[in-house]
Amino acid sequence: MGAPAIVIASANHGDVLAEAFGRYEREYDVRLVHDEVTAKHTAKDLMTSGHQVALFVIDSDHDQEKLYGLIGGTRKAVPTARRLIVSHISRFRKDNADFRHAVAAGKVDALLLMPQGPRDEEFHGAVGEMLNEWNATVATPVVENVRIITPEKDALTRELLDYLARVGLPAGVHHPDSEIGREVMARCPQDEGRWPVVSSLVGWCGHCPDVRSLANQLYGRPDEIDVDEVVDLVVVGAGPAGLAASVYASSEGLSTVCLEAEAIGGQAGTSSMIRNYLGFPRGISGMRLAQRARGQALRFGTRFFTGWPATGISPCEDGGHHIVHTEGGDVHTRTVLVATGVNYRRLGVDSIEELVGRGVYYGAAMAAARELAGDHIVIVGGGNSAGQAAIHAARFAKEVTIVVRRPDLTATMSSYLIDEIEWNPRITVRGSACVVDGGADDVGHLGWLTVEDVTTGEHERVDARGLFLLLGAAPECGWLPDTVLRDERGFVLTGRDIPREQWDEDVPPEDLATTVPGIFCGGDIRSGSMKRVASATGEGASVVSSVHAWLGQ
Incomplete structure (x- = not known):
């Protein structure tokens, strides 16, 4: 297989774009064509010969009807490729208005002003982001870590x-x-x-x-920490809330340890593309966001330990601090932030549970989606995570069906995701439905599902090779002591939500404080939280002032 290709289609500015993309020629096969027909043939020829197409660069100087035909044609021919519209400065203001909906609906990944000369790093920074995401989610690794x-x-x-x-x-x-x-x-x-x-x-x-x-x-393991050391803060959970707390606490000089049971990033780390997070106009994957935050926290001194979930919290013998327990060792700390987030609820269908890992997955499982190229994938869930998973899966699968119990997605999913899903011809939303059964094919992999109409009770058997279950929040806090109060659904109570009889002299606890002094809670596991990446990040950052106040007592 040769180098991945960048296909540039420009009727009038080919020389400018060829010069700008010259810097990529060492690692990419850069092809310049002048019309939409040649662009489509070039992409098909590349794919037929075993090449991958990483990026289509489309000049807006084409006739608008032909341009939209080219955008749709590239999506159909190479759904995994990124698509970029470039606009000459003389028409950028008009193009910005004309293509705003196309960008919002995910028809193209970005609209950029054509490079204005050498070293236009703003332009190349955006191109680099798109190629980076393509390499992370589509390309075969050149170097295997x-x-x-x-x-x-x-x-x-x-x-x-x-x-x-x-x-x-x-x-x-x-x-x-x-x-x-x-x-x-x-x-x-x-x-x-x-x-x-x-x-x-x-x-x-x-x-x-x-x-x-x-x-x-x-x-590494938590028991590598010196048992004689009492740290200022232990963050349990490295999702958005835990990562934000780790960055802000360690940057302000607090000795900070972050424990994560699985992968850094938590549930948000499985999102293929988050487009509504502040400061990332072209979006960022959950993995990239998490790894950047981890890098920030490491720079300030946070120590991370993954693979060992917390199993309990207890006071030390003299009552002066807390001990966070794991099977790999204990960590002594003055304060604790509980930010373990939530798990996806189980479907509860035995025949489906038996196929977990063989076509059935809880969560987005982005790596598994690549293996299902050309197949039918079913995604169960109506939240943003389900929408992001569907859009990612549609880059590979022949057909993606979103199954949701509600009549549609409007009550549970962000508008920008609904727009992308409605435009994508590979994705179908099946409302008022649920998956009630399934079975394996001849080799023991998921082969079929039974979908029930929750209104009529009718059943339909459908062929499917992939089932991704994103069924909503189940709090991950069974390891907490009973003294940390939870609501009727198991989420941790904080601040004014704590029963009044637990207040100190009729003064409510701080917003993120729990019923145990020195133990705080933030993110999805907190009762009443918004279940959004940005809100979890805000809670993780804001809890540091409460930690400072507690340590200063």
Whole structure:
């Protein structure tokens, strides 16, 4: 397979764009064409010859009807490619108005002003972002940070791949008899037959029985912390709230430890593209957002430990601080932020549960979507996470069906996502419906589903190779002591929501304080939270002032 291609279509400004994209020619096959027909033929020829198309650059100087035909044609020919409209400065104001809806609906990924000369880094920064996301979600890794050796891609292998995708580590799967497989197994022959075997660039090589083992090898264990040290803040959960708290606490000089049971980023880290987060006009994937936040926190001194969920909190013997317990060790701390977020609720259908990891997935499972190219994928859920998962899956699948119990998506999903879904010809929304049964094909992979109309009770059997379940929030706080009060659904009570008899002299606790002094709560796990990335980030940042106040008592 040759280098991925960038196809530029421009009738009148080809020389300007050719010069601007000259910097990409070392790593991309840059093709310049002058009309929409040639652009479509070029893309088809590239795909037929085994090349991938990473980006279409379309000059707005084409006739508008032909231009929209070219946009739709590129989506149909290469749904995984990014699409960029460039506009000459003489018509940028008009184009901005004409194509605003196309950008909002996801028909194109961006509208940019044509480069105004050499080193137009604002332009190239946007192009780089699009190529970066394409490389992360579509391209085969050029350098594999982690290699998984196994005779078959079983459920555990897919879990490892999903975890690695969420933490931003390129990975590859290889058969033991392949050249790479033999090379890896030569370094750890004692593990032959105990699959999968995992090899990483940090030097570790061996059998990996679960995701936690992989996380521990990559990031370490909590018991590496000096047991005599009492830190200022332990953040439990590295989703948006936990990451924001880690950044702000450590930047203000607080000794901070962040514990994450799974992948840094939490549920938000599985989002393929978040388009309504402040400061990212072209959107950002949850993984990128999480890794950038982690990098910020590390720079200020936060220590991260993943793969060991918190199992409890107890006071120390003298009552002077808290002890956060994990199976890998205890962490002593003056304050705690509970930011463990939520899990997706289980579907509760036995025949479906038996196929988890074999076509059935809880969450977006972005890595799994690539394996279902050309198939029918069903996504159950009506929230933003489900919408983002559907748009990502539609880049690969032949057909995507969103199944939701409500009549439509308007009550639960952001408008910009609904617009993208309505425009995308590969996505269908099936309202007033639910999945009630399913079964495997001849090789034990999901093959079919039964969908029930919740209004009439009628059943329909549909062929499907992928089922992604994003069923709403179930709080992850069973590990907390009973003294931390929860509401009737299990979410943690804070501030004025705490029963009045628990207030101190009729003064309500601080907004993010729980019923246990020194323990705070933020993000999706908090009762009454908005369940949005931005609001969780705000809570994580704002809790630091409360931590300072508590430490200053």
